[in-house]
Amino acid sequence: MNSLMPTPPTEALSFLDPFGIGRAAFDYWRDAVERSVLYMDVMRERGNQYLEHIEKTKPNVLGFDAEVVMDGRALPRPVNYELMKILPPAGVEIDPRSRPFVVVDPRAGHGPGIGGFKPDSEIGVALRAGHPCYFIGFLPYPEPGQTVEDVVEAEIAFLRRVVELHPESCEKPMVVGNCQAGWQIMMAASLEPDAFGPILIAGAPLSYWAGERGRAPMRYTGGMTGGSWMTTLASDLGSGLFDGALLVQNFERLNPANTWWDKQYRLYANVDSEAERYLNFERWWGGHVVLGGEEIQYIVDNLFIGNRLSTAQLVTSDGRRIDLRNVRSPVVVFCSQGDDITPPPQALGWVRDLYDGIDDIIANEQTIVYCVHDSTGHLGIFVSSSVSRKEHAEFTANIDYIDVLPPGLYETSVTSAAERDDAELLERDYLLEFKPRSIEGLNRDVLHHREDDDTRFATVARISEINLGLYRLFWQPWIRAVMTSEASRLIRRLHPIRLGYKLLSDRNPLSVPLPVLADWVRQDRHPIDENNLFRTLEKTVSSQISHGLDTWREIRDQSIEQAFLTVYGQPLLQTMVGLGGDAHVHRRRPGSEPEHRRFIERRQDELRHRVAEGGSHEAVMRSVIHVLGGSPTTDERNFKRLRASRAELEPSSSLADFKHLVREQFFILKLHREEALDAIPALLKGESAEAIRDYLAHIDHVLAASGELSERSSKRYEHIRALFAQAIERADPAERRQALADLHDRVERGAKAEVAARDEVERLLAAPPARKSAAESKEHQPRRNGGKRTSRRSGKKD
Structure with a gap:
């Protein structure tokens, strides 16, 4: 197609356009048209990929081969979870005597597999270290009557099965829980502490009321919707099933600049090189699953709004109290300042909620280690290759050391060997250091706690119970009477997120010309130079759009926070729900039995x-x-x-x-x-x-x-x-x-x-500084050999 376009002679263009603006405009226009065709074709492939993925019986995005070891549907209390053994790729040797690694994936709207999404992942790091690896994933639809307690008991059964499969290993499995899976394995470890080795919870919220004003807007969601009655409504509209696309939609609303512009523009601007990465990520991001209505209601009532996990208020149906102080394994908490879904206060607030001080932690024989990343986002905590190669690799390499750390609270920091004076003493490119910390230091540096906010969140919890009761009395019987399973399926199919994938796929007749046009463009592609004037203007406009959306997000979040603080801070409202009086303690630290x-x-x-x-x-x-x-x-x-x-x-x-x-x-x-x-x-x-x-x-x-x-x-x-x-x-x-x-x-x-x-x-110090010769300066610099660190003493590669 492009070869048929006549190109004017260069001499004529130089005479008619001495400054080259016309030529630059033509080149940009041609490149923009070509990128538009390729972009639409990538979106078409995304739609096809989505349809193929959701039609699978057991969809996941694992980047490794795996075999099912234990099916949760065969348990006495069936669940839609399964235990899979990761088969090591070619060239990777596994030591059967090493500690097994078990990665538990979050069930928060997306499908399973994110922990083993690519070679540089949590599973990939553990495999390269020689550990047998297992993966706990799930199926798209829950089993009838499945509850959160059933899932927790299934995870305990899976871990006991892993222990049975490795009798030659004297170490209990290390368990990694990402996001929502973090609080699940902490619940399981508090009920059956003997089944767990060290626990790593990455981006996992455990203390839901915690947070810093001006950040973490998600913690206000329950109050702004009047409580959990809307969760029940969504489950009733789904005939007892809750659509995970609703959770994904909440995540996307947190960062409208990335959702509505940055992510798509990044693909459009770099469509020649970005397509594969974009499609791989969208395969997971678009793999929406369904949760049971009873499951999501338990989560919202007891965790998101009630905050009962970090204060030991949860009790199982058979009378066992879920107390995180019962966990006997070392707990590693990995969070990030750049995470707006699980900020550090929500990841670490349970430590303050449960313990008076370090002596209390030591008396309970608990070892708690935390690492706070400076900037990575929520998904980057367990998806980013740079994080996996650095933090997760160091956690894996030092897991035996973490397991032997004396009880207490420690902060870790990962430093590069190149930044240290004692680099010749290090065996790897990074060093993981442990610094003892106090509860007071944790409150000062990370948690930023405000007691008056607790009263507001306690008010939300009471109002949520009232509104939920009113909904169940007046509206729920009517909605359940008119909803059918077919109507619920139609509502899920017409969800805007799902519809966006389906409309841009081969099932839409209007997309038929796209692959042909894309092939023509690829055969005679005319990319422009980054210095093109109009390409520069394009980037500037894109940046302004992104900044505008960020500004709107900040205004929106500030308005929501101010409305929340104003409404739920009213003394009259607090008194009406039974929380009046200064002496009332709303976040009670559980006493020792x-x-x-x-x-x-x-x-x-x-x-x-x-x-x-x-x-x-x-x-x-x-x-x-x-x-x-x-x-x-x-x-x-x-x-x-x-x-x-x-x-x-x-x-x-x-x-x-x-x-x-x-x-x-x-x-x-x-x-x-x-x-x-x-x-x-x-x-x-x-x-x-x-x-x-x-x-x-x-x-x-x-x-x-x-x-x-x-x-x-x-x-x-x-x-x-x-x-x-x-x-x-x-x-x-x-x-x-x-x-x-x-x-x-x-x-x-x-x-x-x-x-x-x-x-x-x-x-x-007393003598004037002497200037070193170039030879001396070079002699004292650490030598590098083919990217390997070389010892200053022996000259050999470490």
């Missing part, structure tokens, strides 16, 4: 009697934990060397024994620090002076893994050296003299080195 308090007291008494029990292994571990407890950060290097040292000291011990030893010695130090340290010489009783000296060398080796010790840690280590010296004094006299001399020499060398380093620093 008497049984749990007695358990903690028995545990403390047991540890008190174990202070002086044990031997050299307990002494070494106690010493290392004490010294590292004085450091503001710790990382994987200490763990690896400590684990290697224990393997040398006690080759027959397992990783589980090692973890038990670490946790027990931590608790002993936490509860009885002075007595535990004073008992170290007694723990080394019977050991030779040479053996004690070797133990101290092991400790030196472990502590040197992360570079220089802090001043506080150095003082603690001096105390440990003195305790080991006391143990040496009790050894054989001849060995004792030699060991004490060696220990004295080591201390003297350390002191002299410290003095020399301090003198050198003072000299450098």
